[in-house]
Structure formats: C-alpha cells, structure tokens
Amino acid sequence: xxxxxxxxxxxxxxxxxxxxxxxxxxxxxxxHKEIVSAMFIFSLLVVLIFNFSLELxxxxxxxxxxxxxxxxxxxxATLGLNRTFAAEKDRDLLDGxxxxxxxxxxxxxxKMLSTFIFIIIVESIVVPLFSLLYNMSLFTPLLLVVLVLxxxxxTVVGTLLAAIAxxxxxxxxxxxxLLFPVAVPVIIASVQASAGILEGNAxxxxxxxxxxxxVYDIILFAIAIMTFDYLIEE
Amino acid sequence: MQPNQHLRILTISxxxxxxxxxxxxxxxxxxxxxxxxxxxxxxxxVASGWIGALAFLITLICSILYLxxxxxxxxxxxxxxxxxxxxxTSMNIVSGSVWARPIWNTWWTWDPRLTTATIMWLxxxxxxxxxxxxxxxxxxxxxxxxxxxxxxVSVPLTFAAIRIWRTIHPVIIGSSDxxxxxxxxxxxxxxxxxFFSLFTFTFLYVTLLWHRIRLEQLTVQVAxxxxxxxxxxxx
Amino acid sequence: xxRDINLSxxxxxxxxxLGPNGAGKTxxxxxxxxxxxxxxxxxxxxxxxxxxHASAIRQLVGVxxxxxxxxxxxxxxxxxxxxxxxxxxxxxxxxxSTVLAQVNLSAHRHDLVGTxxxxxxxxxxxxxxxxHHPQVLILDEPYTGLDQDAAIMLDDVLRSVSTAGxxxxxTTHDSARGLALSQRVAxxxxxxxxxxxxxxxxxxxxxxDKYREIVNA
Numbered sequence: 001x002x003x004x005x006x007x008x009x010x011x012x013x014x015x016x017x018x019x020x021x022x023x024x025x026x027x028x029x030x031x032h033k034e035i036v037s038a039m040f041i042f043s044l045l046v047v048l049i050f051n052f053s054l055e056l057x058x059x060x061x062x063x064x065x066x067x068x069x070x071x072x073x074x075x076x077a078t079l080g081l082n083r084t085f086a087a088e089k090d091r092d093l094l095d096g097x098x099x100x101x102x103x104x105x106x107x108x109x110x111k112m113l114s115t116f117i118f119i120i121i122v123e124s125i126v127v128p129l130f131s132l133l134y135n136m137s138l139f140t141p142l143l144l145v146v147l148v149l150x151x152x153x154x155t156v157v158g159t160l161l162a163a164i165a166x167x168x169x170x171x172x173x174x175x176x177x178l179l180f181p182v183a184v185p186v187i188i189a190s191v192q193a194s195a196g197i198l199e200g201n202a203x204x205x206x207x208x209x210x211x212x213x214x215v216y217d218i219i220l221f222a223i224a225i226m227t228f229d230y231l232i233e234e
Numbered sequence: 235m236q237p238n239q240h241l242r243i244l245t246i247s248x249x250x251x252x253x254x255x256x257x258x259x260x261x262x263x264x265x266x267x268x269x270x271x272x273x274x275x276x277x278x279x280v281a282s283g284w285i286g287a288l289a290f291l292i293t294l295i296c297s298i299l300y301l302x303x304x305x306x307x308x309x310x311x312x313x314x315x316x317x318x319x320x321x322x323t324s325m326n327i328v329s330g331s332v333w334a335r336p337i338w339n340t341w342w343t344w345d346p347r348l349t350t351a352t353i354m355w356l357x358x359x360x361x362x363x364x365x366x367x368x369x370x371x372x373x374x375x376x377x378x379x380x381x382x383x384x385x386x387v388s389v390p391l392t393f394a395a396i397r398i399w400r401t402i403h404p405v406i407i408g409s410s411d412x413x414x415x416x417x418x419x420x421x422x423x424x425x426x427x428x429f430f431s432l433f434t435f436t437f438l439y440v441t442l443l444w445h446r447i448r449l450e451q452l453t454v455q456v457a458x459x460x461x462x463x464x465x466x467x468x469x
Numbered sequence: 470x471x472r473d474i475n476l477s478x479x480x481x482x483x484x485x486x487l488g489p490n491g492a493g494k495t496x497x498x499x500x501x502x503x504x505x506x507x508x509x510x511x512x513x514x515x516x517x518x519x520x521x522h523a524s525a526i527r528q529l530v531g532v533x534x535x536x537x538x539x540x541x542x543x544x545x546x547x548x549x550x551x552x553x554x555x556x557x558x559x560x561x562x563x564x565x566s567t568v569l570a571q572v573n574l575s576a577h578r579h580d581l582v583g584t585x586x587x588x589x590x591x592x593x594x595x596x597x598x599x600x601h602h603p604q605v606l607i608l609d610e611p612y613t614g615l616d617q618d619a620a621i622m623l624d625d626v627l628r629s630v631s632t633a634g635x636x637x638x639x640t641t642h643d644s645a646r647g648l649a650l651s652q653r654v655a656x657x658x659x660x661x662x663x664x665x666x667x668x669x670x671x672x673x674x675x676x677x678d679k680y681r682e683i684v685n686a
Contacts, residue, residue: 013557020554028542087540096538096597098504100555101527160384164377168367177363181356182384185391188399208398216391223387227380230301233506 014109017102021110022117028087029118035083039076039122046072047130061134066194069130069138074154074180074187076126077119081158082175084115085166098232108228112159119151136198143197146210150190153217154183160224163231186216241444248434248441255427255434263427272336277428279329281435282322283351289319289439290358290386297382300375306454307447309375312382313365314446316358318439323355346396353392357385470496471660474510478653480604483627483637485647485668487676488657489684494640495534495609497657501638502532502607515604515636528556531603533611537594541583545574545593548582549600556601568596571626587614595626606630608639612646624650644680645673658683 029035050068088094097107127147131138158179165175192209259277266273296312299305330348331341342348361381368374420428471493478484488494499505500512503523512519514526539548546565553561569575572592582590591614598606606627612620627650631637641647647654648668654676655665663683671679 016554016557020551023554024540024543024547024551027547028540031542091541092536093538093540095504095532095534095536096552097555099502099527099530099532099538100552101524101557102555157384161381164364164381167370167373167377168364169369170367174364174367177360178381181353181360182388184353185388185395188392188395192395192399208401209395212391212395212398219387219391220384223384227301227383230376230380 014103014106017106018110018113021107022114025111025114026117029114035080036118036121039080039118040125042079043072043076043122043126044129046075047126047133051133061136063195063199065130065134065136065138066191066198069127070150070187070191070194072126073119073123073151074183076122077151077154077158078176078179080115080118080122081155081162081179082165082172084111084159084162089166094232104229104232105225107232108159108163108224112155112224115159116152116155119155120148123147123151138198140197142206143194146190146193146197146213149210149213149217150186150193153186153190153213153220156217156224157182157186157220160220160228160231163228186213186220189213189216241441241448244437244441244444248437251430251434251437255431258427258430263424264421266424269337272333275329275333277431278435279326279333280428281431282325282329283347284432285435285439286319286323286326286351286354288436289315289322289443290354290389292443293319293358293361293382294386297379300379306375307451309379310447310450310454311443312379314443314450316361316382317446318442320355320358320362322435322439323351323358326351327355344396344400346393346400349396350389350393354389357388361385471500471507473661476655476662476665478636478638480515480636481631481634482653483631483651484639485651485654486638486640486657487642487644487647487654487680488640492657493660494657498532498534498607498609498638498640502530503527528601529604530607531598531601531605532607532609533591533595533598534609535613537582537590538597539582539590539593542581544579544581545569545585545596546578548593549597552597552600558601564600568600571599572596573622588616588619591615592619592622595623599626599630603635605636605638608637610640610642612641612643620646644676648673648676656680656683658686 047068050072054064054068085094088097127138130136158175161178161182162175165171165178168174189209189212193206193213196206196209255277259274263274263277265271292315293312296308296315300308300312327348330351334343335341361378364381365374365378368377474497476484476497486494486497496505500507500519501514503514503519503526507519515529517526517529519526540551543551546569549565549568550561553565558564566575569578572595574589574592574596577585577589582593585593591611595611598608608627611623615623624646627637627639631650637651639647639651648671651668653665654668654671656663656679664679
C-alpha cells in the first residue's frame with residue numbers, strides 16, 4: 001500500500017517557510033507600498049461617503065458606527081485580498097513556490113498572515129482617524145480584540161477564496177461574489193460585538209457574538225488548511 | 235442511451251405523487267381558521283426548504299468524495315444537486331414571502347430561517363457562477379468542490395449569527411417566525427398532507443437529480459468524443 | 470499527449486532531449502520536476518518514487534525554464550535569499566555569493582531584478598536553480614535569450630555541475646550544443662521517444678538529418 005504523497009518531511013520547517021513568505025511579501029510591499037496605500041485611500045473614501053449618505057447625528061452615530069467601520073474594512077480588505085496571488089499568477093511565479101520542498105499549507109499561512117498584516121496596518125490608521133472625526137473613543141481593548149479576531153476570520157477565508165478567484169475569468173468580481181456570502185457570519189458577529197462594546201452593553205450581549213467570531217475563525221482555518229493543497233496543485 | 239426502466243418508473247411515480255399531493259394540500263387538508271387559504275403555502279414552503287438543505291448537504295458529501303477519489307461521478311452529482319437545490323431554495327424564499335404578506339403585511343421578515351435561506355441561495359448561485367468562469371475542466375471541478383465545502387460549512391454559522399442578531403434586535407413587525415410549525419394547530423389531516431408533501435418533494439428531488447446527472451454524463455461523453463475526433467483529424 | 474515513455478538517465482548522466490514544439494517536451498519535464506502528475510506510469514527521481522516522495526524529490530531537483538521565476542521588485546540577493554529559505558539552507562550567504570560569482574552577477578547583487586535584461590534574468594535563474602546543490606538539474610531550453618557570452622558561461626556551469634556528479638536533463642533546439650554537452654541524446658516526437666543514442670556516435674549534421682526524418686514521417 002503506497003504511502004500518501006509528501007510523507008517525507010520537507011526540509012524547510014513549516015514556520016521557516018511561513019516566515020520566508022511573509023518576509024518576501026512585506027519586503028516587496030515596503031518597496032512599492034501599493035497595497036497598503038490603495039486600501040487606506042479606499043477606506044477614507046468609504047468613510048467619507050458614509051458620512052454624507054447617512055445622517056450621522058450624535059444619537060444615530062453610536063448605533064451605526066460599528067457597522068460603518070466594519071463595512072469600510074470589509075471593502076478595503078477585499079481590495080487587498082484581490083492582490084494576494086495576483087503577482088504570483090501574473091508573473092508565473094507559482095511554479096517557483098511549487099518546486100520548493102515546502103508544506104503547501106505553510107504557503108497558505110504565510111500569504112494569509114502577510115495580507116492580515118497589511119489590513120491591520122490600514123485599520124490601525126483608520127480607527128484613530130474615525131475616532132477623531134466622530135469624536136468617539138474607539139480605543140477600548142475589547143474592541144481592538146474584536147477587530148483583530150474579525151479581521152483574521154475574514155482574511156483566512158478571503159485568502160482561500162482568493163486562490164480560487166485568481167484563476168477565473170473576471171477575478172476581481174469573482175472574489176467578492178464568492179467571499180461575501182461565506183463571510184456573513186463573521187461580519188455580522190463582529191459588528192454585533194463591536195456595537196455592543198461601543199454602546200457599553202453588558203458582557204452577556206457581547207460574549208455571544210464574540211464566541212461566534214472565534215468559532216468561525218477556528219473552523220474556517222481548519223478547512224482552509226485542509227483544502228488549500230487542492231487549489232494550488234496543477 | 236435511453237433513460238433506463240427504473241428512471242422512467244421513478245419519473246412517472248413522482249408525477250403521480252405530485253398530483254396526489256396537490257389534491258391533499260388543496261382539498262383534503264382542512265382550511266386553517268386564523269390564516270385562511272394562504273396557510274396552504276406552508277406545506278410546500280417547508281418541504282422546499284428541507285429539500286434545498288438536503289441538496290446542499292449532498293453537494294457537501296460529493297465535494298469531499300470528489301477531492302478524495304477524483305472520480306468524476308461525484309462531481310456530476312455535486313453539480314446537479316446544486317442546480318436543483320437552487321431551484322428549491324428559490325421556491326422556499328418566494329413561498330415564505332407570499333406567506334408573510336397577508337399575515338404580517340410585509341413582503342419580508344428578517345427572520346433567521348428566511349435570511350439564511352437567502353444567503354444559502356447566494357452561496358450556491360456563486361458556486362454556479364464559479365463553474366461558469368473556469369475554463370480548465372479539472373480545475374473547475376476541484377475548485378467547485380472546495381467552494382462547495384466552504385459554502386456548506388458557513389450556513390450553520392450564518393444561521394447562528396443571525397439568531398444572535400435577532401435576540402439583540404427583535405423584529406418589530408411580526409414577532410413570530412412564519413415558518414415555525416407551532417404557529418397553528420395541526421390536525422391529523424394537515425399532518426398527513428404535510429408529511430406527504432415532504433415525501434413527494436424528496437421523490438421529485440431524486441428524480442430531477444437522476445435526470446440531471448444523466449445529462450451531465452452525456453455532456454461529458456460528448457465533449458470527450460469531440461476532443462478525440464479533433465485529435466484524430468489533426469494527426 | 471505523452472505515450473509509452475520509457476526513459477532513464479543514470480546518476481551523473483546528461484541527456485539532451487530534442488523535439489518539435491508540441492511534442493511533449495515541456496510536459497515531460499514538468500512531470501519529472503513534480504509540477505504535474507502523470508495520468509499513468511511510474512516516475513522515480515534519484516531512487517525516490519514520485520507519487521509517494523514528491524517533497525523529498527523537490528529538495529534534490531533544480532529547474533531552469535523559460536520562466537525565470539524571479540521577483541522583479543526584489544534584488545538579486547533578496548531573490549536568492551528567499552529561495553535559500555524555501556530550500557532550508559541554513560547558512561545561505563556564502564552560497565549566494567558563490568552562485569552569483571558563477572553566473573557573473575556579483576556586481577548586480579543589490580540591483581532590482583526588474584532592471585535586469587533577459588539574459589541577466591536567465592543567468593540569475595540558473596543561480597537560483599543551483600543554489601541548493603541539486604542532484605538533478607532539469608533545464609527547459611535554457612539557452613533561449615542568451616547572448617554568446619552568457620551561453621558560454623552556461624556551458625561552463627553545466628560542465629562543472631555535470632563533472633561534480635549532477636544528473637542533467639535538458640531540452641534544446643541546438644543540436645550542436647546538445648551533442649557537445651551531453652552523454653546521450655533523444656528525440657521526442659508526437660508524444661513518444663522516437664530515437665535515443667549515445668551522443669558520441671553522432672555528428673550534429675547526422676543528428677539534424679535524423680531529426681528531420683522523424684519529424685517528417
């Protein structure tokens with residue numbers, strides 16, 4: 001009975017591969033700053049549009065702030081996710097990664113963490129800006145935790161689907177079509193948890209959605225790790 | 235390749251059952267006091283909801299089996315099941331809307347089940363769009379299988395998320411769930427009509443699935459013959 | 470596409486593979502380098518079976534194709550450092566310096582690959598492929614886009630690697646060069662190995678005649 005493929009341990013350890021991929025992505029991005037600046041400008045534009053289209057007076061603002069913030073980040077993150085595999089696909093660089101004796105899941109984790117860092121960078125600029133513009137304090141530690149966990153879930157599933165979308169005919173449109181319905185649970189739960197924190201609700205109202213975000217993150221990460229191999233092979 | 239004997243029998247049986255089911259729902263089952271005639275929507279609303287969910291469960295199982303075995307037949311079943319599932323889910327959503335209108339004076343309620351059904355519809359419409367936009371057949375089947383798994387897993391999570399949202403923001407119009415069975419008393423004839431419609435729809439699902447799988451197999455065979463012919467002509 | 474391929478290259482051997490476009494040369498090389506899976510049959514590289522030990526094979530194989538597999542927004546050194554990490558090389562710096570010197574690119578160590586000419590990119594690609602001391606080197610028409618000097622440099626690299634015991638499989642359209650470098654030569658036509666012999670037995674003209682004969686059959 002033949003052993004399953006890849007039964008030999010690859011020479012480069014999992015984490016060294018993840019680090020290598022992240023180092024490469026971050027170094028490239030540092031040179032051009034394309035992805036981060038595009039996401040940042042886009043976030044500002046979305047916040048601006050929301051400002052004019054919703055009457056954010058003092059009373060409604062607190063209710064709606066969480067939603068506006070998350071919609072902004074979801075749209076901006078989608079921009080960033082579209083770029084995850086674009087360079088590799090367009091310049092035929094995937095072969096270089098497939099030829100190396102690396103765990104393909106490490107490739108996924110590396111790519112996912114790179115994109116995650118880009119999005120967090122944008123969020124760390126937009127959140128204080130939002131606080132300033134609307135004179136609300138968004139700096140509760142619990143809110144930042146929700147931000148990180150929700151973004152993580154979105155990025156995990158987004159990276160997996162980006163690997164799918166990159167091979168389709170209209171890939172920039174395909175990614176949102178695939179991603180938004182799948183990401184509904186983590187978006188709703190993140191908004192709920194964030195809104196609860198901003199309104200100063202009891203912990204009971206916040207722990208429900210927060211738990212769901214964590215559960216979502218874990219389940220989708222597990223599925224991504226198990227299925228990414230199939231997406232990346234010839 | 236004619237449809238075989240069993241498929242023919244199944245098709246005819248399904249047709250007969252559908253006729254009988256219509257009779258049971260519209261004539262045999264009594265008129266419900268509170269809601270009136272529109273309550274009869276319930277029999278098909280719930281049945282189509284269940285079949286939609288069943289169809290997508292089948293897709294999940296076949297997607298996993300396809301990735302594990304690379305046997306084409308699993309992909310045929312997965313695709314066929316999604317197409318049929320989308321149809322039944324559409325019926326579920328529309329019938330839910332039709333039911334809600336006279337009862338709560340609104341075309342839409344953001345109740346967890348109806349909203350989840352809508353998102354489920356979007357997921358599987360995306361599945362079909364994905365297949366359309368991938369040219370390489372091998373890649374198309376593999377990617378669709380992965381998406382089929384991810385999509386199905388997200389459905390219960392979506393339901394949970396909306397449920398939590400609803401406990402925090404209960405809907406003002408129509409506080410009761412229109413698809414909850416407990417909304418009205420079901421007398422034995424109603425129960426019979428309900429279970430029979432469920433039974434009928436299951437038969438219908440299997441029949442349609444079988445026909446669609448056959449169609450897919452034939453399509454693939456034709457494509458293979460075409461490419462063999464082209465190969466012969468070019469050498 | 471490929472049918473009844475029965476090919477073996479002994480350890481330390483050098484096989485030059487010729488064939489018209491569309492014959493299946495690239496497909497064959499992609500299978501041997503673990504990028505594609507064969508529909509049927511057995512492939513083993515350095516004694517390891519492809520279907521069970523693909524990852525171990527990747528550690529031993531270096532590939533040069535017409536795709537340079539280089540990141541244009543990184544420098545030559547950064548590119549090599551990235552691949553060194555993927556191949557698990559612990560002390561990469563000395564090795565990076567060595568391969569850069571071998572392909573005459575030490576002066577451009579800190580230049581962005583986006584500024585490189587095609588020839589320079591191909592040279593760096595060769596450096597990338599030999600970085601991890603592969604036991605098997607697979608080359609798909611590596612001379613395309615190289616000027617005279619670069620071609621001679623590649624000849625030297627291939628000769629020295631071959632002398633050091635590396636096994637080489639190379640596709641080419643250049644019969645003279647193919648014969649000069651290799652120990653065995655084969656012709657792939659319409660998905661099958663139509664001809665195979667020791668390189669020493671043929672002159673370039675004879676090889677070209679044989680090639681024309683097979684392709685026009």
